[in-house]
Amino acid sequence: MSEQKTWSQRFEGALHPAIARFNASIGFDIELLEYDLTGSVAHAKMLAKTGIISSAESDTLVKGLEQIRQEYRQGLFKPGIESEDVHFAVERRLTELVGDVGKKLHTGRSRNDQVGTDTRLYLRDRITHIRQQLKDYQQVLLQLAENHVETPIPGYTHLQRAQPISLAHHLLAYFEMAQRDWERLGDVYQRVDICPLGAGALAGTTFPIDRQYTAQQLGFSKLYANSLDAVSDRDFAIEFLCAASLILVHLSRLAEEVILWASQEFNFVQLTDSCATGSSIMPQKKNPDVPELVRGKAGRVFGHLQGMLTLMKALPLAYNKDLQEDKEALFDSVKTVSACLEAMTILMREGIEFRPNRLAEAVAEDFSNATDVADYLATKGVPFREAYNLVGKVVKTSLAAGKLLKDLTMEEWQSLHPAFEEDIYQAIAPQQVIAARNSYGGTGFDRVRNALESAREKMK
Template identity: 75%
Template sequence: MSEKKTWSDRFESALHPFIVEFNASITFDIELLEYDLTGSIAHAKMLSHCQIISPAEAEQLVAGLEQIRQEYHQGQFNPGIDAEDVHFAVERRLTEITGDVGKKLHTARSRNDQVGTDIRLYLRDQITQIRTQLREFQKALLTHAENHIETIIPGYTHLQRAQPVSLAHHLLAYVQMAQRDWERLGEISKRTNISPLGAGALAGTTFPIDRHYTASLLEFEGVYSNSLDAVSDRDFAIEFLCAASLIMVHLSRLSEEMILWASQEFRFITLTDSCATGSSIMPQKKNPDVPELVRGKSGRVFGHLQAMLVLMKGLPLAYNKDLQEDKEALFDAVKTTKACLMAMTVLIAEGITFEVERLATTITEDFSNATDVADYLAARGVPFREAYNIVGKVVKTSLAEGKLLKDLSLEQWQELHPAFAEDIFAAIAPQQVVSARNSYGGTGFARVRESLNLVKAQVYS
């Protein structure tokens, strides 16, 4: 015979065994146990503070809840499917510990505002952890950036050679992406950190509770001012999934570049043994599994965002059982994002070596200094579009002859335009091409050093 449910006196027969299992969430919402205990302790203290229960009863409840926490840490509290959800599991065990006093904990509270509180406490904590991980990811990138300010790497547009850039400048672009992620999560944390506790099922309660008191105990920055909104709002979860999706976009873009750079065609980086795997059949292979997995897992997080949007789009106010589906999506997105951040941080810190000599050779093998020739002429009074066309013709001719711009003689340059002088060779040398781009935000070495110092001040503050 199944255990009597809190609501079963309203019904004449028990749930079908399969529906019991189908309806239960304990297999995944046990993730919220610590937060449920913390929220329940605050609720018990508030009930005493408002003289709804006695101080002695509140002490019993708090002691019982802390005992459950200890039991859980020791592996002694493992509720099964019969518990339905983490909230009922806690209430049932609390009643076993404290007797009838345990039955008073749910006074002036519904599972609707209870789960809303738990999930906000959970997500607030996870956001803090992810922001810390983002800082470690940035630090790993900054270490390489500091070592490679004057290392030059081909810059691409349309995946075609465009202009050479400082490797540090390239890496700092990802540091900036992570900075936006860090800031974005901080903003979302503020909107997550609002207490729904005390909103009841949907309409508040007749008991003289103090919602601001529990909010203060739980370090919420405010309380929902509308009880319907309090129990049905999942905007904060959707916002988090948006932010997590953007983190995954950024990690996936970096992953794609690492995969390309590690290929035989690029050979910009070498993967260390600690972050690469081999082939089961081809002994020469060293596979970039870490960035490939991160690139693949990004779609998983995007899917959770889409699922949450679809989940919410047709829900009438207030709480609906559909909202049970928010947790698995949120939990998995959190775990996936954290795992990918950790993996990429390890990869950047320990898993790659930049092939500086290969890069130095690579930047002399193309026409990525063509724009600098046009700029050279424009600086000497030639209209830029005219200069652009002159350079376009010389590139075309050079390609036909199997030459690069650096291979042209001064006489050949001056045949193209009399403005060319001996200094054209220095102007199109890779170091000068990069160094000269000193506009704010550019790849000039002086600007990169400035940018690096500014970002370090943010990251290490």
């Protein structure tokens, strides 16, 4: 049997070793150790400020807590299963260092509000870091876009050639997705930045604590107004997982496109050696492992989101042990999103090389300029729907003759409709097709340059 725990003298027997292992969270919540120390330092200072303990006792507690921080950073503090969780691990070591005064640290708080505080301190830091990673990723997309304003690329709907567009315009679409991700995380941060410390186990405390003081010490902008809500709320974690899932949705979409572009069928990009691997039996291959892994890892974060929603569904107030299960999902999602952002930033910066000649060929070898023929007729006074139907016949005739629209003779054009003139060839040239789409948000080169300006402003 395992040693008897220190929670209460109500228990006569010790916890079964298997149950002790099952119950323990120290294996993963050690991630929160420095945040637990930071929260405990603020709590110790507050206890002295309010006269609950003496200033000398508070100083002793703070000194002991900072010693534990140094021991941990030096690899000397490695609590095991006997500590159950990070909070007991710190309290136990503190008591070893400073004696019985260490037992006063827990006055006026519970592990319930303590873990909520630690988790929020952790997530605030990680959100700040991920937002910076998003900016780094955006910067790479922006630089690529600046280099490819007039590089054409086929635009697709239903994965069928639709209309030629500017490659910069395509890349800026992902820039805008990342901008929303950055803004969304900023919104989530506001809900993370609420302090539960002082809520106690569920009902507050009889001690004259100063919650405002500890919140200020820890840099929180607000306090939870309801103690029950404070210890049981995990909305902030779910919101983060939602935001993280959307980041992975966006990264996975670009990852899929890179995988397609790098295939022999598309051949729009070439993978560099720094971000590709080879086959164990097919020496000619370069495999797009980075985007494939990003595409695959998205499922992990989606799963954690679903798991967290299921965890919280129908959970009665206030704290329940179920909430211990929030941390592994949260920690893994943070690490996964961060790793995927780093990998995709490297991939887009140095892992692929666009092939402008192949892209130019691609936009010239299909009927993606058919809409422009209809637009051309509309500018000549032909009703658009009539023009649309006529162009459908033109495409059908051209396919039967094995010709592209650019290959039709003037006589063939005029036999289809007398409104066609020599300027039809210029109107359906890929570069002109792109340049002409100058509506706000469009792919026209002038519009794209304006969009680049706007994107630069967002990066400031």
